[in-house]
Amino acid sequence: MAQPTTRNYYKILGVTQKTSKADLKKKYRELAKKYHPDTNSGSKQAEDKFKIISEAYEVLSNAKKRKAYDRERSYQKRAPRRPKGQPNWNNPPSGFGKDPGSNQQGYEEPFAQEPEPVDPDMPTSGFDLQFMVDVPLPVAALGGTIPYNYEKYVRCEECEGTGTQGSDECLVCQGKQLIVRSVTLDVKIPPGVADQYTLAFIKEGGEGRNGGPPGELFLKVCVQPHPKFKRIKNDIIHEVTISAKLAEEGGSLEVETLNGTTTIQVEEETLVGEELRILGEGAAINWGKKRGDLIIKFNIEEE
Numbered sequence: 001m002a003q004p005t006t007r008n009y010y011k012i013l014g015v016t017q018k019t020s021k022a023d024l025k026k027k028y029r030e031l032a033k034k035y036h037p038d039t040n041s042g043s044k045q046a047e048d049k050f051k052i053i054s055e056a057y058e059v060l061s062n063a064k065k066r067k068a069y070d071r072e073r074s075y076q077k078r079a080p081r082r083p084k085g086q087p088n089w090n091n092p093p094s095g096f097g098k099d100p101g102s103n104q105q106g107y108e109e110p111f112a113q114e115p116e117p118v119d120p121d122m123p124t125s126g127f128d129l130q131f132m133v134d135v136p137l138p139v140a141a142l143g144g145t146i147p148y149n150y151e152k153y154v155r156c157e158e159c160e161g162t163g164t165q166g167s168d169e170c171l172v173c174q175g176k177q178l179i180v181r182s183v184t185l186d187v188k189i190p191p192g193v194a195d196q197y198t199l200a201f202i203k204e205g206g207e208g209r210n211g212g213p214p215g216e217l218f219l220k221v222c223v224q225p226h227p228k229f230k231r232i233k234n235d236i237i238h239e240v241t242i243s244a245k246l247a248e249e250g251g252s253l254e255v256e257t258l259n260g261t262t263t264i265q266v267e268e269e270t271l272v273g274e275e276l277r278i279l280g281e282g283a284a285i286n287w288g289k290k291r292g293d294l295i296i297k298f299n300i301e302e303e
């Protein structure tokens with residue numbers, strides 16, 4: 001994807017070739033302040049834009065670098081460019097939307113409303129995506145891998161992410177460089193993960209444009225109710241119905257565990273609601289270092 005630099009440093013800083021050195025500096029300071037990572041709570045998009053603004057100023061404020069840049073640009077102007085017309089980037093495929101701590105998309109707004117239009121060749125980070133993932137209780141308790149299917153922007157293969165085919169706009173992506181594609185990711189569920197926990201998958205979000213980095217994927221864990229097991233913190237409760245005879249006389253019984261079966265001894269004269277604790281057969285603790293218990297709770301069949 002190596003491409004010559006076509007970034008318009010003048011547009012990025014909102015200046016023209018005739019802007020004075022003092023005004024250039026002033027403009028740069030304004031933008032740098034606005035997009036400084038410190039004032040944007042570490043937003044990655046802000047950081048990217050800050051870097052580009054700094055890069056633009058570094059070139060335009062240096063007579064030698066600026067001359068070389070102007071020369072390069074005048075060559076590139078002769079090359080065919082894809083037609084203007086901004087796709088609607090404010091409509092990414094999205095999931096449950098507002099999760100505190102990961103809403104970085106609000107950032108796009110102020111930049112898009114600048115009086116100077118945003119340079120379409122500017123590298124832009126891909127969208128962060130947020131979805132829910134249904135996780136069976138045993139997988140949440142012990143960890144595992146789930147194939148997760150979702151839609152995201154990927155690079156258009158037809159035009160190799162350029163948005164153009166020859167001198168025309170790419171028909172497949174309509175010049176957007178990206179297309180929406182259904183993808184499947186093998187999602188690793190950490191052992192003992194809590195319901196509603198948000199897992200982050202770095203760079204698995206939407207593809208960036210013009211070489212910008214991809215966004216992240218955030219998956220909120222939704223532990224599915226299980227027909228047999230209930231989870232209370234790290235313990236798993238399993239209600240088992242036994243016959244009145246077994247309750248009275250006692251005996252061995254095979255019961256289901258999170259990952260198999262085990263045989264327990266039912267004591268004589270077991271009463272309804274009595275519990276038997278099987279140590280270390282519950283949900284993982286501390287991402288798998290320890291495990292809670294499996295608690296068998298007895299129901300007794302009516303005679």
Ligand SMILES: [Zn+2]
Pocket residue numbers: 156157158159160161162163164170171172173174175176177178
């Ligand atoms: Zn294309």
